[in-house]
Amino acid sequence: MRNLLLGQYVHRGSVIHSLDPRTKLIGVLALTSAVMAVRTPMGLASFALLWLAAVRLSRVGLALAFRNLRAFLWLLALTFLAQVMFSDGQILWTLPFLGLRVTAQGLENGIVYSLRLALLIGFATMLTLTTSPIELADALESLLKPLQRVRVPVRDLVMMISLSLSFIPILLEEAERIRMAQLSRGARFTGSLGTRARALVPLVVPLFLSAFRRAEELALAMEARCYHSGAVRTSYQQLRFGIRDLWAAIAVVLVSAVSFASSRIAIAWP
Amino acid sequence: MGPRGDGVILLQARLVVGLTRPQEVVGVARRRAELALAAALAALMAVGAYVHIPLPIVPVTLQTLFVYLAGLMLSPVYALMSQMSYLVLGLAGFPVFAGGKSGPAVVYSPTFGYLLSFPIAAWGMAALARRGPSGLSRKFFTCGIGATIILIGGAMYLWAAMRWILGTPLGFPRALWIGAVIFLPAEWLKITCAAWIAQRLEMVVRQ
Numbered sequence: 001m002r003n004l005l006l007g008q009y010v011h012r013g014s015v016i017h018s019l020d021p022r023t024k025l026i027g028v029l030a031l032t033s034a035v036m037a038v039r040t041p042m043g044l045a046s047f048a049l050l051w052l053a054a055v056r057l058s059r060v061g062l063a064l065a066f067r068n069l070r071a072f073l074w075l076l077a078l079t080f081l082a083q084v085m086f087s088d089g090q091i092l093w094t095l096p097f098l099g100l101r102v103t104a105q106g107l108e109n110g111i112v113y114s115l116r117l118a119l120l121i122g123f124a125t126m127l128t129l130t131t132s133p134i135e136l137a138d139a140l141e142s143l144l145k146p147l148q149r150v151r152v153p154v155r156d157l158v159m160m161i162s163l164s165l166s167f168i169p170i171l172l173e174e175a176e177r178i179r180m181a182q183l184s185r186g187a188r189f190t191g192s193l194g195t196r197a198r199a200l201v202p203l204v205v206p207l208f209l210s211a212f213r214r215a216e217e218l219a220l221a222m223e224a225r226c227y228h229s230g231a232v233r234t235s236y237q238q239l240r241f242g243i244r245d246l247w248a249a250i251a252v253v254l255v256s257a258v259s260f261a262s263s264r265i266a267i268a269w270p
Numbered sequence: 271m272g273p274r275g276d277g278v279i280l281l282q283a284r285l286v287v288g289l290t291r292p293q294e295v296v297g298v299a300r301r302r303a304e305l306a307l308a309a310a311l312a313a314l315m316a317v318g319a320y321v322h323i324p325l326p327i328v329p330v331t332l333q334t335l336f337v338y339l340a341g342l343m344l345s346p347v348y349a350l351m352s353q354m355s356y357l358v359l360g361l362a363g364f365p366v367f368a369g370g371k372s373g374p375a376v377v378y379s380p381t382f383g384y385l386l387s388f389p390i391a392a393w394g395m396a397a398l399a400r401r402g403p404s405g406l407s408r409k410f411f412t413c414g415i416g417a418t419i420i421l422i423g424g425a426m427y428l429w430a431a432m433r434w435i436l437g438t439p440l441g442f443p444r445a446l447w448i449g450a451v452i453f454l455p456a457e458w459l460k461i462t463c464a465a466w467i468a469q470r471l472e473m474v475v476r477q
Contacts, residue, residue: 008363008373028374071371075379075436082438113437117378120435124374128363136362153351156301160309161355167313168366175317200463204335205470207314212471215310219303227302 008068008128015244016058016130021139023245027252028127034256035119041108043259044115050255051122060129068125069118076114083110134237137161142239155233163218171211178206304344308352311340315356315388316366331368334420334457337388338413338464341395343471349396353389360385378435383427383449384420391419404472409465417457425449 011017016024031047038044055065069076087106128136141158148154182202183189189199318332340349356366365372367385376382395416402408429445432438 008365068373068375072375072379079436079438082436086438109437117435120378121375124377128373131363133359133362133364137358140358140362153347156305157351157355157358160305160312160351161358163306163309164312164316164352164355165359165364167310168316168364171310171313171317172320175320200332200335201467201470204332204463205467207317208339208467208471211310211314212307215306216303218309219299219306222302222306223299 008125009132010060010064010129011132012059012130014057014059014130016054016126018244019130019248020239020241020245021131021135022142022239023241023248024127024131025136025139025143027248028123030252030256031123032120034259035116035123037260038116039112041111041115043262044112044119047119047259048115051119051126054123054126058126058130064129065122065125068129069121072117072121076118079117080110080114083113133165138235138237138239167211167214170214171207174210175203175207178203178210304348308340308344308348309355311336311344312352312356312359314339315353316359316364319366319368332460333368333388334417335460335464335467337392337420338395338416338461339468341392341416342399342409342412342464342468344392344396345400346393346396349392350389353392357385357389378431380428380431380436381424382431384424386427387420387423390423391416394419406465406469409468410461413461413464417461421450421453421457422446 031050035044035047038047055062084102084106087103087109090104092102092104092107131139137158141154144152144154144157179189187199187202188195189203190196191199314336315333318336337353340352343349344352360367360372360376361374363373367376371379376385395412398415399409399412425446428449429440429442432440432445
């Protein structure tokens with residue numbers, strides 16, 4: 001449950017942790033788009049160095065930074081293999097029985113595409129490792145505020161997000177309790193496809209009704225506390241854009257611009 | 271019907287499509303009640319990601335079931351927002367997506383398109399559900415439209431991700447096959463369940 005409430009956040013008092021979450025959010029967006037634009041192994045290697053520097057600076061440790069990559073391992077492997085097997089070019093080896101050819105072009109493409117994907121995931125992971133979900137929600141609310149002009153209920157959305165966050169552990173527990181209760185009454189959750197599908201109904205209907213009851217209680221509690229969805233609310237944590245954020249933003253913009261420009265030049269002048 | 275502004279009764283009344291007309295319902299209280307219900311549904315999406323049935327070929331989660339239910343029960347804006355808040359929660363790093371995945375890195379996985387089309391499907395279904403009759407067959411039809419939106423959206427994202435992120439272009443018919451058609455049997459079951467559950471919930475609340 002601890003994992004659920006904290007997300008992937010790891011608390012360390014580093015420079016990166018203390019940045020304004022908005023800076024980090026936009027910085028990651030800029031860096032990942034720069035990574036998308038890079039087409040050479042060397043360009044990607046420089047980004048990999050940048051990522052390692054960020055990991056070092058954030059003091060979360062390499063093991064944690066790599067852990068999230070593990071969930072995407074099959075995707076990375078698939079990308080690499082697909083590139084290696086299905087690219088044309090100069091033949092390096094031919095696998096004897098399958099008739100598959102490994103080409104130099106394919107190998108390079110495989111490295112570029114899988115490294116690029118790994119970097120995209122890596123930078124995104126850095127954001128969630130160093131920024132608590134609450135901070136991210138605040139940042140999102142602040143960045144989405146302009147949408148209120150076009151009558152998107154941003155405040156309601158943020159309220160809904162924090163409410164559903166507190167609902168999740170309650171409903172998870174409830175689902176488990178209902179499953180046990182139905183099992184004790186002789187419900188079967190194994191068997192043929194049809195049996196399992198039918199077994200869903202006695203699970204989902206009570207779960208749904210329970211969620212309903214809780215939502216009703218919540219609506220009543222909100223009414224008792226005079227919640228009004230149109231009203232302006234203040235928050236305990238105030239976001240501050242400081243001098244460090246400025247430096248970080250400048251660094252990110254420079255890196256992205258230089259890498260983007262270099263990738264364009266490399267194409268124009270082979 | 272209770273006094274106007276009573277969140278509890280309005281919330282139940284909202285469920286029973288056809289018992290209340292929108293203009294009868296007072297704005298503030300309705301918004302509050304729907305906000306709470308939409309939050310609960312977003313949480314149910316997360317629960318649905320954990321409660322999964324291990325079927326032979328494709329592991330099926332309960333998630334789309336809750337998308338259909340959100341589409342059938344909420345008004346369009348709140349159906350959209352409940353799905354969006356689920357998405358934002360996952361992207362912010364809470365492990366609420368299927369298989370406990372989370373974080374912005376999910377965007378680069380080829381199956382993100384399904385998640386992305388949840389809000390659109392819920393919105394479309396809610397818009398469709400509030401006009402026309404409210405029988406079981408109608409619910410079935412509405413869920414079918416929702417499933418179509420989710421599967422086609424997912425297949426399109428799969429196609430685009432294979433092409434531009436993974437660099438392994440895939441023909442669109444092929445993407446449609448592996449991204450949508452093979453899910454149809456499981457989706458068919460969930461559509462049936464969703465329509466039936468929505469109908470039963472209506473009956474429970476009507477009593």
